[in-house]
Amino acid sequence: MIRFGYAIRRSGVLAAVVTALACGTAAAQTPVKFTLDWKFEGPAAPFVVAADKGYYKAEGLDVTIDTAGGSLEPLNRIASGTYDIGFGDINSLIKFRDANPNVPIKAIFMVYNKPPFSIVGRKSRGVVNPKDLEGKKLGAPAPDGAYAQWKIFTQANNIDPSKVTIENVGFPVREPMLAAGQVDAITGFSFSSYINLKDRGVPADDISVILMADHGVNLYGNAIIVNPKFAAEKPEVVKKFLNAFLKGLKDTVKSPDTAVDSVVKRNDVAKKPVELERLQMALKDNIVTPEVKANGFGGVDMGRLDKSIDQIAITYDFKNPKPKGDAIFDPSFLPPAADRKL
Structure with missing residues (x-):
């Protein structure tokens, strides 16, 4: 009985030590x-x-x-x-x-x-190169990080901004509007807008991704x-x-x-x-x-x-x-x- 009680006490002490160590680790x-x-x-x-x-x-x-x-x-x-x-x-x-x-x-x-700042357009709507944006409608959320670089982009690519119609659109409707043809191009992060468009059924070969970093926006x-x-x-x-x-x-x-x-x-x-x-x-x-x-x-x-x-x-x-x-x-x-x- 004495040995058994000792084993129980010893087991209890070990358990307490393990618990204390675990709590100490969590606290650390x-x-x-x-x-x-x-x-x-x-x-x-x-x-x-x-x-x-x-x-x-x-x-x-x-x-x-x-x-x-x-x-x-x-x-x-x-x-x-x-x-x-x-x-x-x-x-x-x-x-x-x-x-x-x-x-x-x-x-x-x-x-x-x-940076992934980009202009993402539809080739079927005539947007392949930066200058193609003239005469087109661009969907751009006002707080969008890519749109924030628009002035740099237009200057670097000799785009006349007065010839581009900017439509302030919300983030959730940006890609759907381009997919539906309500705008000709949008601003956005390349890997977001491109993938979202494909996921909405727009053929990959109809999507143009113009990375701003490849066109004079050196950020x-x-x-x-x-x-x-x-x-x-x-x-x-x-x-x-x-x-x-x-x-x-x-x-x-x-x-x-x-x-x-x-x-x-x-x-x-x-x-x-x-x-x-x-x-x-x-x-x-x-x-x-x-x-x-x-x-x-x-x-x-x-x-x-x-x-x-x-x-x-x-x-x-x-x-x-x-x-x-x-x-x-x-x-x-x-x-x-x-x-x-x-």
Whole structure:
């Protein structure tokens, strides 16, 4: 009986130790609120792959990932402190910083080395090249990141904007209106509008995708951004987040077919073939660019960023002195350069 009681006591002590360790591990997880720029679609794969493979947890992080309604929403969420880290358009960030100089949010990891801003048209409606837009009707949501570059695009391609009819359309009806022939072309992210049109039955060979980056709009795209207070108080947490994300990004590049499953399971209306094609477009056109192949993921060329800010000045009147790239992008949180190589 004495031995049996000892065994029970010993078992109870071990159980208590295991429980304490488990609670301690859970307590050690630092909460991080992260916001995407859009829905759970193919290009969001690197963020959710890092979650599903336990990369955030391995870094001691408890990351919550939420969707958003466009590239501007993450800026407001990060600036207010409602979210710690997010994913948004660096060009919108530059304008936001100018309008809100007391909220110095910064980009810390460039994801879309080449932005997906595009004009997507119907060949059957005579839209193949930039100049074809003259005399046509363009559907453009007012807050659309691609439409924000319209003035740069028209100047770079000698388009007379007075010859293009702009119709302010909502995001949900943009592709349906082009599919129905109510407009001749639309502004949007290439991998979103192209795939959405195909999914609505528009033949692929009737869709023209005019990437603005291939026609004089020399900007960067979406980046990971951080709340300045959070970055100052928890710099190691920010670095750990980027370490985990980088692993998810590399896994996504290596196996898009597997990675997209992490997106589809979070989106009840998503179709795997559609989201896989969307992801593959983003990887090819926006993420794994020649610059990234040469220099690795995450960083920027400061000279190129400075020139992009000069180009933004074509569409935006800076209220304060025009910033330099190093005021917008902080590389100090990036993983080591060797780890960022493909």
